[in-house]
Amino acid sequence: MQIITEYIKLSTSPDxxxxxxxxxxxxxxxxxxxxxxxxxxxxxSTCGITTIEYEPGLRRDFPEMLSRxxxxxxxxxxxxxxxxxGHSHLRSSLIGxxxxxxxxxxxxxLGTWQQIVFCEFDIRPRQRKVILxxxxxxx
Amino acid sequence: MQIITEYIKLSTSPDxxxxxxxxxxxxxxxxxxxxxxxxxxxxxSTCGITTIEYEPGLRRDFPEMLSRxxxxxxxxxxxxxxxxxGHSHLRSSLIGxxxxxxxxxxxxxLGTWQQIVFCEFDIRPRQRKVILxxxxxxx
Amino acid sequence: MQIITEYIKLSTSPDxxxxxxxxxxxxxxxxxxxxxxxxxxxxxSTCGITTIEYEPGLRRDFPEMLSRxxxxxxxxxxxxxxxxxGHSHLRSSLIGxxxxxxxxxxxxxLGTWQQIVFCEFDIRPRQRKVILxxxxxxx
Numbered sequence: 512m513q514i515i516t517e518y519i520k521l522s523t524s525p526d527x528x529x530x531x532x533x534x535x536x537x538x539x540x541x542x543x544x545x546x547x548x549x550x551x552x553x554x555x556s557t558c559g560i561t562t563i564e565y566e567p568g569l570r571r572d573f574p575e576m577l578s579r580x581x582x583x584x585x586x587x588x589x590x591x592x593x594x595x596x597g598h599s600h601l602r603s604s605l606i607g608x609x610x611x612x613x614x615x616x617x618x619x620x621l622g623t624w625q626q627i628v629f630c631e632f633d634i635r636p637r638q639r640k641v642i643l644x645x646x647x648x649x650x
Numbered sequence: 651m652q653i654i655t656e657y658i659k660l661s662t663s664p665d666x667x668x669x670x671x672x673x674x675x676x677x678x679x680x681x682x683x684x685x686x687x688x689x690x691x692x693x694x695s696t697c698g699i700t701t702i703e704y705e706p707g708l709r710r711d712f713p714e715m716l717s718r719x720x721x722x723x724x725x726x727x728x729x730x731x732x733x734x735x736g737h738s739h740l741r742s743s744l745i746g747x748x749x750x751x752x753x754x755x756x757x758x759x760l761g762t763w764q765q766i767v768f769c770e771f772d773i774r775p776r777q778r779k780v781i782l783x784x785x786x787x788x789x
Numbered sequence: 790m791q792i793i794t795e796y797i798k799l800s801t802s803p804d805x806x807x808x809x810x811x812x813x814x815x816x817x818x819x820x821x822x823x824x825x826x827x828x829x830x831x832x833x834s835t836c837g838i839t840t841i842e843y844e845p846g847l848r849r850d851f852p853e854m855l856s857r858x859x860x861x862x863x864x865x866x867x868x869x870x871x872x873x874x875g876h877s878h879l880r881s882s883l884i885g886x887x888x889x890x891x892x893x894x895x896x897x898x899l900g901t902w903q904q905i906v907f908c909e910f911d912i913r914p915r916q917r918k919v920i921l922x923x924x925x926x927x928x
Contacts, residue, residue: 512651512790514824514925516893546653548689548783550826550889555900556842563743564695568726568736576720576740581854588846597846601854604841608903609889611689611748613783615655620781625695625747642898644826644891646785646924647653651790685792687828687922702882703834707865707875715859715879750828750887752922754794759920761833764886785924786792 513649515542519641523558523631526574530565531641532626535612535619538643544614547647551610554640557599557633559606565626577602577632599632606630614647652788654681658780662697662770665713669704670780671765674751674758677782683753686786690749693779696738696772698745704765716741716771738771745769753786791927793820797919801836801909804852808843809919810904813890813897816921822892825925829888832918835877835911837884843904855880855910877910884908892925 519534535549553560563569586597610627612619621627629641658673674688692699702708725736749766751758760766768780797812813827831838841847864875888905890897899905907919 512653514790516824516891546655548785550891552889552891552898554898554903556840556903561743562695562747564727564739566727566730568728568730569739572725572727572736572740573743576744580719580858586846586850588842588844588850591844591846597850600842600847601850604839604851605854605884606744607746607885607888608840610746611691611750611889613655613689613691613781615781615783620691620693622694625693642891642893644893646826651792685794687924700882701834701886703866703878705866705869707867707869708878711864711866711875711879712882715883719858745883746885749885750830750889752794752828752830752920754920754922759830759832764832764834 515645517643521629521639523637523639525631525634527631528570528573529629530626531629535627535643539614539617543650544645545617545648545650546615547645548611548613550644551627552642553608553629554642557596557603558639559603559608559630559632560610561606561628561630562625563628564624565628596634599634602632654784656782660768660778662776662778664770664773666770667709667712668768669765670768674766674782678753678756682789683784684756684787684789685754686784687750687752689783690766691781692747692768693781696735696742697778698742698747698769698771699749700745700767700769701764702767703763704767735773738773741771793923795921799907799917801915801917803909803912805909806848806851807907808904809907813905813921817892817895817897821928822923823895823926823928824893825923826889826891828922829905830920831886831907835874835881836917837881837886837908837910838888839884839906839908840903841906842902843906874912877912880910
């Protein structure tokens with residue numbers, strides 16, 4: 512049983528999704544991961560990790576849904592700190608910043624249309640770090 | 651320390667919840683799982699995993715809440731692909747497809763009214779696969 | 790590789806968030822945890838675990854957002870059971886009751902403004918149990 516930890520770096524834009532499924536597959540391949548689980552963790556309080564079918568339509572639908580649930584607006588957070596991203600924090604707490612995917616015989620067990628995405632909820636470009644941590648058996 | 655992976659198969663209907671707590675308890679019992687964690691993973695981009703008190707009222711309240719948050723409608727996804735399930739994808743990204751439950755001394759540590767459920771968000775019956783992966787000690 | 794399980798007890802009030810980041814850091818420190826992952830699990834069907842910037846503004850914004858998404862009201866759950874907390878259950882299913890955080894070289898890999906919080910969604914004070922389960926290497 513082994514623990515292997517790596518980082519992905521992303522340069523992000525507001526309201527964008529980033530498909531990191533390929534980088535997770537590469538993490539599996541180069542470390543010969545066989546069976547176990549990978550925790551995908553978004554460092555920050557205005558971002559998130561989830562799964563989605565990564566295609567142009569849903570990349571617009573997803574932030575539009577969040578704009579209805581947690582619209583930009585005048586939040587207590589903004590009143591205090593003046594940074595105008597109260598809604599970004601709320602969206603992060605709603606979607607979540609941690610995601611665990613099983614690896615079975617060298618593959619992450621995702622559906623065909625199920626990609627793992629990093630979600631940028633903040634209102635300005637950011638430099639982001641996503642942690643990939645595997646616990647399990649290597650080949 | 652061991653890794654044990656199994657699959658649950660479900661034949662589902664739209665907007666239904668499926669209580670898989672009993673199948674998880676059976677997975678624990680037959681493999682003599684003692685301490686560790688089980689990742690419960692829904693394969694697909696129009697479904698989810700969460701916990702809920704599995705009773706008839708909430709089984710109706712939960713999809714009704716989602717109908718307000720992410721109603722059926724005309725999404726960019728549908729405009730492109732014509733499959734009419736844009737809202738199903740959005741609900742999946744919101745609720746999440748992965749869930750981790752600790753096992754302590756041979757039991758999943760759930761509350762009395764806290765069941766683990768598979769959520770079907772798609773608009774037609776589906777054949778689904780849920781992955782159960784344990785990492786930990788067996789008895 | 791080791792598995793270490795402990796419990797946090799909380800005396801909670803409705804609509805409150807509880808920052809448990811310090812208790813997780815203490816769990817790491819006193820057990821000399823080095824590399825691995827901690828599952829943080831909220832026992833119950835009317836509570837949740839997520840991350841947020843724990844500051845007075847967002848502590849009000851977060852329940853206010855949930856009041857818009859899943860307002861107090863007349864749910865099927867309440868019609869059947871008469872306990873008036875249908876919305877509490879729905880918020881729990883939405884936010885989730887399980888959260889996994891990687892530990893790298895003795896620290897939980899959180900952002901500066903990213904705290905792990907227990908969310909009380911119920912309508913009366915509760916005695917709560919949060920499970921912390923580590924799988925990994927100790928120093």
